[in-house]
Amino acid sequence: MIGAVAAAAVVGWIAGHALAFVSLALAGLLAWQFWNLVRFEQWLRRRAVTAPPDLHGVWGEVLATTSRIYRRKVFHKRRVLVLLREFRRMTSAMPDGAILLGQNREILWFNRTAARWLGLKRKVDYGIRIDNLVRHPDLVEYLDRRGGAAAARIHLTKDGDRWLLFRLVTTNTTGQQLLIVRDVTSEARLESMRKDFVANASHELRSPLTVITGYLDALGEDPTLDPVWQMPVQEMRRQSDRMRGIVQDLLELSRLEAQSGEAERSAVDVGGMLALIRKDALGRPERPAIVELRLDTDALLLGSETELHSIFANLVSNAVKYTPAEGRVDIRWWTDERGGHVEVRDTGIGIAAEHLPRLTERFYRVDAGRSRKLGGSGLGLAIVKHALQRHGGRLDVHSVEGRGSTFTCHFPAARVQWRHAA
Numbered sequence: 001m002i003g004a005v006a007a008a009a010v011v012g013w014i015a016g017h018a019l020a021f022v023s024l025a026l027a028g029l030l031a032w033q034f035w036n037l038v039r040f041e042q043w044l045r046r047r048a049v050t051a052p053p054d055l056h057g058v059w060g061e062v063l064a065t066t067s068r069i070y071r072r073k074v075f076h077k078r079r080v081l082v083l084l085r086e087f088r089r090m091t092s093a094m095p096d097g098a099i100l101l102g103q104n105r106e107i108l109w110f111n112r113t114a115a116r117w118l119g120l121k122r123k124v125d126y127g128i129r130i131d132n133l134v135r136h137p138d139l140v141e142y143l144d145r146r147g148g149a150a151a152a153r154i155h156l157t158k159d160g161d162r163w164l165l166f167r168l169v170t171t172n173t174t175g176q177q178l179l180i181v182r183d184v185t186s187e188a189r190l191e192s193m194r195k196d197f198v199a200n201a202s203h204e205l206r207s208p209l210t211v212i213t214g215y216l217d218a219l220g221e222d223p224t225l226d227p228v229w230q231m232p233v234q235e236m237r238r239q240s241d242r243m244r245g246i247v248q249d250l251l252e253l254s255r256l257e258a259q260s261g262e263a264e265r266s267a268v269d270v271g272g273m274l275a276l277i278r279k280d281a282l283g284r285p286e287r288p289a290i291v292e293l294r295l296d297t298d299a300l301l302l303g304s305e306t307e308l309h310s311i312f313a314n315l316v317s318n319a320v321k322y323t324p325a326e327g328r329v330d331i332r333w334w335t336d337e338r339g340g341h342v343e344v345r346d347t348g349i350g351i352a353a354e355h356l357p358r359l360t361e362r363f364y365r366v367d368a369g370r371s372r373k374l375g376g377s378g379l380g381l382a383i384v385k386h387a388l389q390r391h392g393g394r395l396d397v398h399s400v401e402g403r404g405s406t407f408t409c410h411f412p413a414a415r416v417q418w419r420h421a422a
């Protein structure tokens, strides 16, 4: 190009019109550049359908680089599209529902399963908060807790009867969260069948047992009973009493499980209740020498009187059962800023650490033989745990084998009613 301008300058100088020739050469050059630019721009606009033009010089290089970048972009775009299509196919075939939530719980994306179960609509529901679409207090509470160990199990009756388990997974640091939804309807139905079965069986067993116990009691107290039969009848009375205890505990557990939600809020005089339970304990033929009660507060507990009685009576009965005559049991009721607490401490046989996590399972007994001999059903602590849960409370167990155990019930402050001095 510089050569062409120089040649024009030389020819122009010879002809005596150097300036005119150079200007003409420059104008030609500009026109050529402009023509290349136009062709380049036309190709850019239709680059998807037309082949690149044949350009020379710098334009050829610019065109080659642009076309390479463009081809690479097309390649990556295709790959991302294939991946995205694959991902969509996979997530819609997933048996679980998945919902991606933004920082404010707004829906960013969901798969087909989640849409079907929760009645979500694509486009319309994007950007809307999940708790505005699935209005269930348990889900809101679960999301407020930002997940946690236990997933939320929710019964939805809209569009059929379905139990769904929601689990929150935090995906990254931007605050996005993935909500995984699983259908647990069949598990829930099985569980409810099991509960119904236990409740019905216990209920059916109660009447025949009452009759048998009644006759055995009458027989046992009959002075004309043949002495040969006295021992067997005593044993039969003991065993039928045990059976009645088990049936009673099973019925109580079934009743507790059948009641969903929180326990009622009647004002219960814990001090008075514990004093009566202590009196009962002192009346037992086999008991530790000392059963002490310490009341640090006269506060009331807002709860169900029968359930609270069942909690404390079970704990005190266990402490008395598993503590030898020379031991002691200490019962204490106190409050602090966190709430109300009832503690039952004994110096009995204690429990080895490996048993502690399973203690509140139904029928779990550290030493089944010993528990049976002492008239235990293995259901007491399961009842305690359930009844406590219904009061928003929690059970703490500390124990050292051979030294003794401490069972503490913690109740939330919202369940405590302090009595103010007048």
Ligand code: ADP
Pocket: 314, 318, 319, 320, 322, 346, 348, 349, 350, 351, 359, 364, 365, 366, 367, 371, 372, 375, 376, 377, 378, 379, 380, 381, 382, 405
């Ligand atoms: P049980 O009717 O057998 O007492 P529970 O559910 O009340 O059933 O208790 C479960 C098991 O926990 C008992 O079998 C016993 O082994 C153990 N346990 C409960 N309380 C005490 C205690 N205070 N001291 C020692 N062991 C205890």
